[in-house]
Every structure is written in C-alpha cells, then in structure tokens.
Amino acid sequence: MLEIKDIHKAFGELEVLRGVNIHVDKGEVVAILGPSGSGKTTLLRCANFLEKADAGTLIFDGEEFSLNHISKKEIARIRRKTGFVFQNYNLFRNKTALENVTEGLIIGRKMPKTQAVEIGKRALEKVGLSDRCDYYPSQLSGGQQQRVAIARALAAEPEIIYFDEPTSALDPELTGEVLSVMRQLADEGMTMLVVTHEMGFARNVSNRVIFMEHGKVVEEGNSKEFFANPREERTREFLRTISGHMGSAD
Amino acid sequence: MIDQRLFEILVDSFGKILIPGLTITIPLTAISFSIALVIAVATAMVQFANVKVLKQIARFYVWVIRGTPLLVQLFVVFYGLPNVGIIIDPFPAAVLVFSINEGAYCAETIRAALEAVPAGQMEAGQCVGMTYLQVMRRIVLPQALRTAFPTLSNSLIAMVKDTSLAANITVVEMFMTTQQIVARTYEPLALYIEVGLIYLLFCTILTKIQRAGEKRLNTYGV
Numbered sequence: 001m002l003e004i005k006d007i008h009k010a011f012g013e014l015e016v017l018r019g020v021n022i023h024v025d026k027g028e029v030v031a032i033l034g035p036s037g038s039g040k041t042t043l044l045r046c047a048n049f050l051e052k053a054d055a056g057t058l059i060f061d062g063e064e065f066s067l068n069h070i071s072k073k074e075i076a077r078i079r080r081k082t083g084f085v086f087q088n089y090n091l092f093r094n095k096t097a098l099e100n101v102t103e104g105l106i107i108g109r110k111m112p113k114t115q116a117v118e119i120g121k122r123a124l125e126k127v128g129l130s131d132r133c134d135y136y137p138s139q140l141s142g143g144q145q146q147r148v149a150i151a152r153a154l155a156a157e158p159e160i161i162y163f164d165e166p167t168s169a170l171d172p173e174l175t176g177e178v179l180s181v182m183r184q185l186a187d188e189g190m191t192m193l194v195v196t197h198e199m200g201f202a203r204n205v206s207n208r209v210i211f212m213e214h215g216k217v218v219e220e221g222n223s224k225e226f227f228a229n230p231r232e233e234r235t236r237e238f239l240r241t242i243s244g245h246m247g248s249a250d
Numbered sequence: 251m252i253d254q255r256l257f258e259i260l261v262d263s264f265g266k267i268l269i270p271g272l273t274i275t276i277p278l279t280a281i282s283f284s285i286a287l288v289i290a291v292a293t294a295m296v297q298f299a300n301v302k303v304l305k306q307i308a309r310f311y312v313w314v315i316r317g318t319p320l321l322v323q324l325f326v327v328f329y330g331l332p333n334v335g336i337i338i339d340p341f342p343a344a345v346l347v348f349s350i351n352e353g354a355y356c357a358e359t360i361r362a363a364l365e366a367v368p369a370g371q372m373e374a375g376q377c378v379g380m381t382y383l384q385v386m387r388r389i390v391l392p393q394a395l396r397t398a399f400p401t402l403s404n405s406l407i408a409m410v411k412d413t414s415l416a417a418n419i420t421v422v423e424m425f426m427t428t429q430q431i432v433a434r435t436y437e438p439l440a441l442y443i444e445v446g447l448i449y450l451l452f453c454t455i456l457t458k459i460q461r462a463g464e465k466r467l468n469t470y471g472v
C-alpha cells in the first residue's frame with residue numbers, strides 16, 4: 001500500500017538519505033531501527049512531506065507521486081489518508097484532549113461537530129482516556145499525551161500511521177501504556193510504520209524490521225528472523241550495543 | 251498649604267479634565283490600539299510566513315516607524331501633509347498616527363511570539379488535514395497572542411500616556427485641557443500633578459484588567 005523508491009535527502013553538505021527503498025503492505029507493522037542520526041526521522045518526515053526530499057518516488061495506494069515535486073493539493077490528499085505520531089507528541093497546547101482529536105475533523109475535513117465529537121470520544125476511549133476529554137495537554141502525563149496523539153491520528157481513519165519514536169520521550173514506566181495501545185492497533189490490523197528503539201516492540205509486535213545506517217537500508221527482514229539470525233555484521237553489532245533495551249515492554 | 255482657592259480649583263478642574271479623558275483619551279487609545287492590533291497581526295504574519303514582497307514592505311514599515319519619533323510622525327501628518335493637499339482633522343490624524351506607530355511595535359511583539367510557538371504545532375496541524383492558514387488561525391496565532399498578551403498590555407498602557415502628545419496637534423485631550431486651565435488659574439504644579447494622577451488612575455485600571463486577563467488565559471497553562 002506504501003512504497004518509497006530511491007529517496008535522497010541532504011541537509012546542505014550532509015547526505016541524510018542516500019537511496020532508501022522501503023515498502024509497507026496493508027495491515028503490516030514495519031519497524032525501522034538504526035543508530036542515532038541514521039536518517040529514520042527524516043525518512044518519515046519526507047514520506048509525509050514535512051520535509052521535501054531531493055529525489056524519490058512515493059507510491060501510495062497504487063498512485064505514484066514524486067517526493068520532490070508535488071502540488072499542495074496532492075500533499076493534502078495523501079495526508080488525509082495518513083496519521084503521524086511525533087516523538088514529542090505535538091498536541092495542540094491551546095486545545096483540550098477532545099478538541100485535539102476533533103480539530104482536524106471539524107476544521108480540516110469540515111465534518112459536523114456532533115459527528116466529530118462522537119468520533120473523538122470513541123478514539124479517546126480506545127486509548128483509555130475517556131475520563132480525560134476536557135484536560136489540556138499541560139494537565140496530562142507524557143504517556144497520556146502520546147495516547148491522545150495516537151487517538152488524534154486514529155480519528156481520521158488513516159490507511160497508515162507513521163510513528164517516530166513514540167515512546168522515547170517518556171519515562172520508562174510510561175512507555176508500557178503507549179506500547180500496549182500500539183500493540184492493540186497492530187492486532188486490529190492497522191498499517192503502521194514505526195521508528196523505534198523498543199526492541200521488544202520490534203521483535204514481538206512488528207512483522208518486519210528495517211535496519212538503517214548512514215542513510216541506507218543495511219538489512220531488512222521478517223522480525224523473528226531478523227533478531228534470531230541477523231545477516232550483516234553491522235546489524236549484529238547494533239543489536240549487541242542496544243541489547244540493554246531487549247525484552248522490555250512488548 | 252492647600253488653601254481654599256486652590257482646593258476649589260482642583261475639585262472644579264477634576265471633572266473638566268476627566269471629561270476629555272473619557273471622551274477623547276480613552277476613545278483615541280481604544281480605536282488606535284484596535285487598528286494597531288490588526289496592522290500588527292498582518293505585519294507579523296507576512297514576515298512569519300515569509301510572503302515575498304509583502305515581507306519586505308513589512309520590514310520597511312517597521313524600520314521607518316520605530317526609527318522616527320512619534321512626535322515627528324504626528325507633525326508630518328498634521329502640519330506636513332496639508333502642503334500636498336491632504337488635510338486631516340486633529341482627531342482622525344491622531345488615530346492614524348497612533349495606529350500606524352503602535353502597529354509597528356506590536357508587530358514585533360507578535361512576530362516574536364509567533365516564532366516562539368514550536369514548529370511541531372504547525373506540523374501536527376498539517377498532518378491532521380488542516381491547511382497552513384487554518385492551523386495559523388486555530389492553533390498558532392491563539393498561542394502566540396497568549397504569549398504576547400503581557401507585552402501587548404504593556405504597550406496599551408504606554409499608549410494611554412502617549413496620547414498626551416496629541417495635544418501638539420490641537421487635539422483637546424486631557425493634557426491640553428489641563429494646560430488651558432493652568433493658563434487661566436496659574437496653578438501649574440497642582441494641576442499637572444492632578445492630571446498625572448488621572449493618567450495613573452487609568453493605567454491602574456488597565457493593569458487590573460491585564461491581571462484578570464492573564465488569569466483567564468492561563469486556563470490551559472502554557
């Protein structure tokens with residue numbers, strides 16, 4: 001359902017993405033792993049046009065788009081079918097939890113308010129926050145904020161949700177509640193592309209793992225196999241250094 | 251020290267000064283400041299959004315206005331423009347100059363506040379299907395105005411006092427009225443202190459309103 005072909009992106013002299021190819025099938029959960037600075041965030045941002053790639057193609061739902069040359073209208077059309085969950089939540093600070101979820105529906109999609117509120121409440125219920133509808137982001141814990149952010153992404157019924165390290169800004173004891181919501185979404189068949197450092201999630205929830213380094217895909221494969229028998233030496237080294245995170249939250 | 255005569259002058263003049271305060275100083279401030287806010291938001295937005303040409307015009311406007319004295323601007327408009335056939339009555343001329351002058355300062359306040367809103371707010375808005383302008387109007391601008399509120403209140407309070415400069419272009423506001431009473435009674439010390447106290451009263455009320463406003467705006471605790 002989603003394919004990115006030969007994407008390139010440089011910030012000045014620094015080449016951050018150097019010909020990356022990825023694809024995500026419908027209903028699949030794909031985890032992107034890699035050391036800091038390998039270009040994972042940039043890849044997701046380019047896929048949702050928050051950053052303009054220098055070259056590359058996006059195939060979304062069978063339709064082909066240029067990643068560096070696309071109209072605002074087409075961007076809007078693609079974004080309608082995607083959700084984005086940021087590392088630092090980015091909840092609208094001047095809106096309550098419920099308003100955060102309904103804002104895009106009412107203003108962006110011109111949905112009648114009553115319908116949007118109904119959808120919003122259902123989305124918040126799904127992430128276990130029905131009792132926090134009227135709270136402002138500043139009144140919520142990090143884990144709760146991230147769950148509101150997930151509800152906000154969900155409410156638009158996207159075909160795919162991008163997650164950029166959704167738990168890495170959280171205290172360890174709060175990551176579990178976010179990961180369990182994500183796991184529930186995965187079980188329901190939501191298509192997800194997840195940049196993460198949570199090896200438990202990558203191993204146990206995702207179907208496939210992509211390992212990136214220096215703007216390239218080093219290795220990818222079925223997640224069980226990836227962890228059991230990494231092919232590349234570089235992957236093994238990475239998994240060894242990060243093994244402190246293994247086994248936690250799944 | 252305060253004899254019977256002076257006391258009567260002060261009591262008598264209090265009403266005489268307060269009336270132009272209510273009918274000239276306050277409307278002049280309120281009208282000019284409202285227009286200034288509109289100018290300021292527009293000026294700040296075109297700079298923030300990097301709109302070609304308009305951004306240059308905005309920078310130029312702010313540069314000129316902040317770099318020249320308010321009194322000079324008043325004189326140019328009221329005494330200068332008639333030379334080229336543009337004659338404006340004192341009060342509208344004062345509104346024009348105060349709006350344009352205040353607009354430039356408030357524009358800088360709002361621009362700084364817009365820049366202080368994290369970029370993630372705009373990105374998140376666009377990711378949930380809103381357009382740039384929709385996110386601006388519903389998310390970014392309200393947050394920026396919240397941040398700018400104390401500074402804008404400060405500008406408003408400063409403006410109440412600056413309106414006394416309008417006396418120089420024959421607007422009969424509080425200060426001009428006081429001058430006229432002084433000319434009749436020869437009691438400059440007492441009367442100028444009196445008008446000063448009335449300005450202080452106005453500003454105290456505004457400060458109270460500012461406090462209450464800040465409390466109200468604090469509900470979402472940003």
Ligand SMILES: Nc1ncnc2c1ncn2[C@@H]1O[C@H](COP(=O)(O)OP(=O)(O)OP(=O)(O)O)[C@@H](O)[C@H]1O
Pocket residue numbers: 011014016034035036037038039040041042043
């Ligand atoms: N807007 C930007 N301007 C300049 N350089 C940038 C910008 N965004 C990212 N970079 C650089 O691009 C490189 C890749 O960044 P990116 O955020 O994609 O890495 P990442 O894989 O997500 O890392 P992490 O695991 O730390 O989040 C980094 O060296 C970063 O400094």
Ligand SMILES: [Mg+2]
Pocket residue numbers: 040041042164165
């Ligand atoms: Mg990142």
